[in-house]
Amino acid sequence: MRVAIIGKGKMGTLLEQTAQAKGMQVVGLFDITDKEKLLNQTVDLVIDFSHRDNLDWVIDYVQKTHAALVYGTTGLNDEDKEKLKATSKQNAVFYSANYSIGIAVLTKVIKEITPLLETDFDMEIIEKHHNQKKDAPSGTALQLLEAIDPQNAYTHQFGRVGMVGARQKEIGIHAVRGGTLAGEHSVLYLGQDEVLEFTHQATSRQIFVNGAIKAAMYVSGKKAGWYTMEDMMKG
């Protein structure tokens, strides 16, 4: 499988090593500065872990070449997500804000348990990441938020400051940044005299890379469509 990787940062470089070890032919790591080099060739699959500013030219490229796309970049706005969804009408697009198995399972679990808890428990999300991360809150925190509030029934309270008053029908989302933390996400259910807390800790980026490579193998050769970790877990 001929693969192009968009992004030359922490994820891009680790992806290249792992993809090559799995026998994929990596034609290169690309960024906005050298996109012309990619436009001159075709690949079967593009893996993007870079920055949302690359989204438009990457979409143009996969649409022209019919390559499949595994997309992991976070910090997308609603319009960006719509563009990706629209691309999946002509291309196979695999999308996840977090390619670890642990977060895929946690997302599934909290979808199931939230309806049992939300009447009596307040819900909050806390994420912690390294000091180089550009977006906040993390894409995963937003994915977990969507899982606990699929109908948008709560106010989404991004941090709190000042005389905020008593808690309303809201979900708090909090971002911590520092050091080299690969990523930690907690979903808290806070009730009368009891707290239920689920925490996922990534102790290395390799888990995201392994998940993205699995997603690449899963989506390669599939017909146009939108593919997720949930689909891949079903097999």
Ligand SMILES: NC(=O)C1=CN([C@@H]2O[C@H](COP(=O)(O)OP(=O)(O)OC[C@H]3O[C@@H](n4cnc5c(N)ncnc54)[C@H](OP(=O)(O)O)[C@@H]3O)[C@@H](O)[C@H]2O)C=CC1
């Ligand atoms: N879905 C998942 O499981 C995971 C997703 N991610 C996401 O992947 C992305 C990359 O993460 P990571 O490798 O750690 O980040 P890095 O900062 O290490 O690398 C980012 C890459 O994007 C490029 N870039 C930065 N800003 C711009 C810009 N404005 N326009 C075009 N290119 C740009 C950088 O180039 P330069 O160095 O020249 O600025 C670099 O090549 C992030 O969005 C992160 O949240 C990360 C881990 C897991």
Ligand SMILES: O=C(O)C1=N[C@H](C(=O)O)C[C@H](O)C1
């Ligand atoms: O930037 C990172 O590092 C990570 N980004 C993703 C996110 O925003 O959720 C996934 C993971 O937490 C690491």
